[in-house]
Structures are given as C-alpha cells and as structure tokens.
Amino acid sequence: MTGARAATSTLVVGLGSRDRGDDAVGPEVAARVGELLGNNGGPRVLEHEDPAALLEAWAGADLAVVVDAVRTGGEPGAVVVLEAGQGTEPLTQEPWAGPARGGTHAFGLAAAIELARALDRLPRRLVVVGVEAACWETGTGLSEPVAAACPRAVAAVLEAVRAGGDR
Amino acid sequence: MTHKLTGDQVLQVDTLARVEGEGAMRVVVRDGEVTDVELRIYEPPRFFEAFLRGRAWTEPPDITARICGICPVAYQMSSCLAIETACGVTVPEEIRLMRRLLYCGEWLESHALHIFFLHAPDFLGYPSAIEMARDHREIVERGLRLKKAGNALMTLVGGRAVHPVNVRVGGFYRLPTRTELTALRPALQRGLDEAMQTVELVAGFDFPDMQQPYEYLSLRSAHGYPLESGSVVTTSGIAFPVAEFEQHVTEEHVSRSNALHAGLHGSPYVVGPLARYALCSDQLSPVAREAARTAGLGPECRNPFRSIVVRAVELVHAFDEALRIIDGWQGAPAPAVPVPASAGEGHGATEAPRGLLYHRYRIDDDGKILEAQIIPPTSQNQAGIEADLRSFVQPRLHLSHDELTRQCEQAIRNYDPCISCATHFLDLRVVRS
Numbered sequence: 001m002t003g004a005r006a007a008t009s010t011l012v013v014g015l016g017s018r019d020r021g022d023d024a025v026g027p028e029v030a031a032r033v034g035e036l037l038g039n040n041g042g043p044r045v046l047e048h049e050d051p052a053a054l055l056e057a058w059a060g061a062d063l064a065v066v067v068d069a070v071r072t073g074g075e076p077g078a079v080v081v082l083e084a085g086q087g088t089e090p091l092t093q094e095p096w097a098g099p100a101r102g103g104t105h106a107f108g109l110a111a112a113i114e115l116a117r118a119l120d121r122l123p124r125r126l127v128v129v130g131v132e133a134a135c136w137e138t139g140t141g142l143s144e145p146v147a148a149a150c151p152r153a154v155a156a157v158l159e160a161v162r163a164g165g166d167r
Numbered sequence: 168m169t170h171k172l173t174g175d176q177v178l179q180v181d182t183l184a185r186v187e188g189e190g191a192m193r194v195v196v197r198d199g200e201v202t203d204v205e206l207r208i209y210e211p212p213r214f215f216e217a218f219l220r221g222r223a224w225t226e227p228p229d230i231t232a233r234i235c236g237i238c239p240v241a242y243q244m245s246s247c248l249a250i251e252t253a254c255g256v257t258v259p260e261e262i263r264l265m266r267r268l269l270y271c272g273e274w275l276e277s278h279a280l281h282i283f284f285l286h287a288p289d290f291l292g293y294p295s296a297i298e299m300a301r302d303h304r305e306i307v308e309r310g311l312r313l314k315k316a317g318n319a320l321m322t323l324v325g326g327r328a329v330h331p332v333n334v335r336v337g338g339f340y341r342l343p344t345r346t347e348l349t350a351l352r353p354a355l356q357r358g359l360d361e362a363m364q365t366v367e368l369v370a371g372f373d374f375p376d377m378q379q380p381y382e383y384l385s386l387r388s389a390h391g392y393p394l395e396s397g398s399v400v401t402t403s404g405i406a407f408p409v410a411e412f413e414q415h416v417t418e419e420h421v422s423r424s425n426a427l428h429a430g431l432h433g434s435p436y437v438v439g440p441l442a443r444y445a446l447c448s449d450q451l452s453p454v455a456r457e458a459a460r461t462a463g464l465g466p467e468c469r470n471p472f473r474s475i476v477v478r479a480v481e482l483v484h485a486f487d488e489a490l491r492i493i494d495g496w497q498g499a500p501a502p503a504v505p506v507p508a509s510a511g512e513g514h515g516a517t518e519a520p521r522g523l524l525y526h527r528y529r530i531d532d533d534g535k536i537l538e539a540q541i542i543p544p545t546s547q548n549q550a551g552i553e554a555d556l557r558s559f560v561q562p563r564l565h566l567s568h569d570e571l572t573r574q575c576e577q578a579i580r581n582y583d584p585c586i587s588c589a590t591h592f593l594d595l596r597v598v599r600s
Contacts, residue, residue: 017233017236019233048329049236049329049330050236050328050329052280052284052311052314053318053328053329055311056311056315056318111295111296111297114297115296115297115300115307118297118298118300118301118304118307119300119304119307119308119311138214138233139218
C-alpha cells in the first residue's frame with residue numbers, strides 16, 4: 001500500500017461520547033492514532049457520537065476502521081477486532097448487533113453497518129475495533145482497565161491501516 | 168399465569184453505551200379485563216438537575232445538551248431562555264431567528280430518524296429499517312438524505328451535528344455568513360420536495376383505530392408554529408405564561424418508575440406533534456398546511472398512530488421555515504448579547520421534537536446556580552402512554568405474546584419517547600388472575 005493511497009481512501013472513526021465513562025475510548029483511541037499518523041498524507045481521522053453518520057462518513061473509503069466501546073461480558077479492557085466490510089457475514093450474533101444496541105434512539109453501530117450493507121454502502125474493508133468497557137457513567141473518565149487497553153487498541157487500528165483496504 | 172415474552176434483556180440495556188433509558192411494561196389482567204398497566208422508564212435529566220447546582224449561569228446550554236443526542240438543541244434553547252429571563256435579558260430578533268433556524272435542523276434530524284428508521288418499519292411490517300431497506304431501498308435512502316440535510320444545518324449553525332458547541336447564553340459564538348447559509352439552499356429545497364412525498368407515503372399506511380381523549384398542551388407563539396418561543400395553551404382553552412408552568416403542571420414520583428409523572432391539574436395530558444398540530448395548525452406554512460390537508464388531517468388529529476403523518480407535515484414545515492429564514496437573513500450586529508449575572512429566577516420552554524421542554528433556574532448575584540428544574544416531554548407523556556396502552560391492550564389480549572409486544576412497542580413509539588432505544592427490548596409481562 002502506498003502512502004498516497006492511504007491518504008485518499010482510509011478513514012479512522014472514534015465512535016462514542018467523551019462524557020460517558022468508557023464510551024470515550026473510541027474518541028480517545030482515534031485521537032492518539034491521529035497524533036501518531038499526523039495530518040499530512042495520512043488517513044482521515046474523525047470522532048463521532050452518531051453511528052448513523054457513518055454511512056456518509058465512509059462514503060468512498062476503501063478502508064474504514066471504527067473504534068467503539070462494547071460490552072460482551074468479557075474482561076474490561078479486552079480488545080476485539082472484527083472484519084465487517086463487503087463480503088463479510090452480517091453482525092447478527094455480535095455483542096453490538098441489533099438495532100437498539102447502543103446509539104441514541106435505537107440506531108447503534110451494528111444498525112449502521114447492517115443498513116449500509118443493505119444499501120451497498122459498506123466500504124470494501126471495514127474493521128471494527130471494540131474495547132470491552134467497564135463503566136458508562138456520565139461525567140467520569142476512562143476506567144483503569146480501559147485506559148490501559150488504549151495502546152493495544154491503537155496498535156490494532158494501526159495494523160489495520162497498514163494492511164490497507166485489501167483483506 | 169405470568170408470561171415473559173422477551174427474556175431478561177431489559178436488565179442488560181440500562182447502562183449500555185449511548186442508550187438513553189430502559190422500558191418495561193407490566194399488564195395486569197383480572198377475569199379477562201385489563202386492570203392495570205405500568206410503564207417503567209428511566210430518564211437521565213434528574214441527575215443533571217443535581218449537578219447543575221453550584222455551576223455558573225453560563226454553563227447550562229453546554230451541560231444540558233448532553234442529556235440527549237437527538238434533541239440537544241431543545242435543551243440548549245430552553246436553558247438559554249430560562250437563564251436570560253432570570254437575568255432580565257431579551258435577545259435581539261436576529262438571534263431569535265438564528266435559534267429558530269438551528270431548531271429546524273434538530274427537527275429535521277430527529278423527525279427523519281423517527282419516521283424512516285424507527286416507526287415506518289412498524290407500519291410496513293419489518294423488524295427494523297435494515298430489513299426494510301432490502302425491499303424499500305428508495306424510502307430508506309430518502310430518510311438518509313433528509314437526515315443529512317438536518318445534519319448540515321446543525322453543523323453550520325450549531326458547529327457540529329450532535330451536541331452543538333456554538334450556542335451560548337445570549338446567542339452564539341459565531342453566526343454563519345449569508346454565503347454559507349445560501350449554500351444550503353439546494354439541499355433544503357430538495358428536502359422540502361422529499362418531505363412532501365413523505366407525507367403522501369405515510370398517509371397511506373394502515374392505522375389502528377384509536378382516539379385520545381386527553382388534553383393536549385403546547386406552546387403557541389407570535390412568531391409562527393411553535394419552536395423556540397411562546398406561551399402555553401391547551402385544548403381545553405387554558406392559557407398561561409411559561410413562568411406559571413409549575414402552577415399548572417405538577418410532577419409526582421411513582422414507585423415503579425425513575426421518571427416523574429407529570430399531570431395538568433392532576434390529569435394526564437399529551438405534548439408533542441399531535442398537541443402542536445391541534446393547537447397551532449393554523450400557523451403552519453401554506454405548503455405544510457396543504458400537505459396536511461392532502462393527507463386527510465383535519466383541524467386536529469387524535470389518533471396517536473397517525474402522529475407519523477403529523478411528524479411528516481412538521482418536516483415539511485421545518486424545511487420551508489429554514490428556507491424562509493435563510494432567504495430573509497440580513498445578518499446581525501453581533502453573534503451574542505451580554506447576559507450579566509443577576510440574582511433571580513427564570514423559566515424557559517421550547518418545543519423539542521417530541522414535545523414541550525421546560526427549564527427553570529434560580530441563580531445568585533454571582534451567577535451561581537442555586538436550583539435547576541427540568542421537565543422533559545417524555546415524563547409529561549408517560550401517563551398518556553400508559554392510558555393509551557390500557558385501552559390498546561384490552562381488545563388485543565388474544566394475540567400471541569410476541570405480537571402483543573410488537574404492537575405495544577409500536578404504540579409506545581407513537582410518542583417517539585426518549586426510551587425508543589429501550590422499547591425495542593420492551594419487557595412485557597402479562598399477569599393474569
């Protein structure tokens with residue numbers, strides 16, 4: 001993959017609210033990725049709270065990497081990486097699956113992904129990096145295990161970016 | 168006999184990321200008669216009232232915007248009005264107009280999301296917009312375009328599409344230029360056309376028969392169909408200024424719910440699109456009035472299932488109103504006026520997409536907030552939702568639990584409540600004896 005290609009077709013999105021405990025992990029990881037990759041010729045790096053906006057945000061991208069907090073019942077701080085782009089299986093059995101699993105008023109990350117799939121709006125490659133959360137309390141910062149997981153989540157994002165849009 | 172239709176999912180959703188509440192419903196049937204319906208919901212504003220105390224008078228627009236990702240502008244506008252009233256400041260006309268334009272953006276975002284992605288699947292027989300998109304791609308694409316137009320308006324005027332950062336007590340940090348506003352025209356004009364098609368689409372849905380007997384309550388404003396200002400009116404002819412809101416509306420705690428139940432002189436009442444339409448349809452723009460007439464809406468609509476039609480009419484109005492404000496925009500001398508702290512109490516109410524949102528603040532001479540009161544639309548509608556469900560469930564007790572749950576969720580979604588997310592996981596228990 002060339003650097004020029006990454007500049008035009010790669011997107012990194014940190015999904016979540018910075019005000020709701022571990023939900024801030026998406027924006028936090030995206031910010032660190034943005035600092036590491038810089039703005040010159042690197043991927044576009046965004047923070048967003050509205051999963052529905054993803055359908056527009058990743059339009060034209062060969063590769064989109066979305067970082068979000070998840071709750072699967074696993075150990076807080078565990079990092080899960082999932083391929084969800086064109087040609088992958090729907091997210092029916094995943095912890096973030098279903099139209100109401102997260103997202104204000106019933107439109108969560110999985111709903112955005114599956115709606116994009118139904119409308120042929122998925123990027124060629126979409127990588128979801130989920131971080132198992134422990135606390136969602138308004139006004140609190142990242143919990144200790146999730147803060148400790150940020151470097152691993154950043155590494156997972158960078159690895160996906162380096163691999164590019166071809167799986 | 169107790170039936171539990173959807174497992175224990177409600178227990179799992181209450182603290183999920185960005186979920187705004189949970190919903191559970193309990194129906195008690197004795198000898199074939201529904202004797203009680205309880206809807207249990209959780210709402211976050213209660214915590215916000217507590218931690219607003221001790222904060223500066225300039226902070227409520229930013230703090231309360233965080234209560235909801237769908238209607239942050241409503242929280243910003245009601246809090247600004249209340250604080251400005253407490254400090255004895257009235258913003259200039261240009262700032263009121265720009266607030267109204269921002270509010271149009273929020274209505275577009277919220278109504279498009281609800282109509283196309285949350286409620287239309289109920290009427291067209293799909294579990295969600297995802298399945299609906301496979302058969303009705305153009306409808307879903309249209310919903311995305313309408314929501315995108317609202318996002319663009321929110322981003323330009325509010326600084327970003329979710330939780331706007333450009334609003335301050337006294338006005339804005341920056342006003343958009345005429346050139347920036349005009350650039351939105353094509354998308355808004357197309358949105359207006361597509362909103363009118365949306366009215367036609369949803370007016371053709373099948374609606375269960377149901378008539379609400381309750382009183383409707385909304386703002387009514389000298390500045391047109393109510394959004395950013397007005398005083399309170401009801402369908403029984405009661406009228407009062409916002410400052411007297413708590414003399415007429417009282418909240419009480421009920422043990423089954425974390426949300427307070429509001430009553431108008433002790434009785435259930437309803438806020439939201441049906442109330443606004445019943446009390447202010449004469450103030451809709453001509454094109455929105457014509458859309459309502461074509462859709463077969465009379466001077467008022469009391470079938471809650473047809474609220475989706477009224478929301479679509481309000482979409483038409485919001486697009487038309489946004490275009491009108493942009494076309495007439497002459498600029499403003501300053502983006503904000505000073506609002507120096509002054510000891511006092513102020514009240515503010517505006518029309519959130521799902522109904523009237525009331526704020527009250529008491530501040531001291533230094534601008535420190537001593538007391539905050541927030542009455543959101545969903546808590547005002549909770550008694551009405553329960554009353555709807557009581558009459559709705561009785562003739563449907565023969566249905567399977569899955570089907571009864573689905574229909575109850577649809578009835579709850581008539582209100583576009585802030586528990587929409589959780590009502591997908593409605594935990595319905597029918598207790599028969």
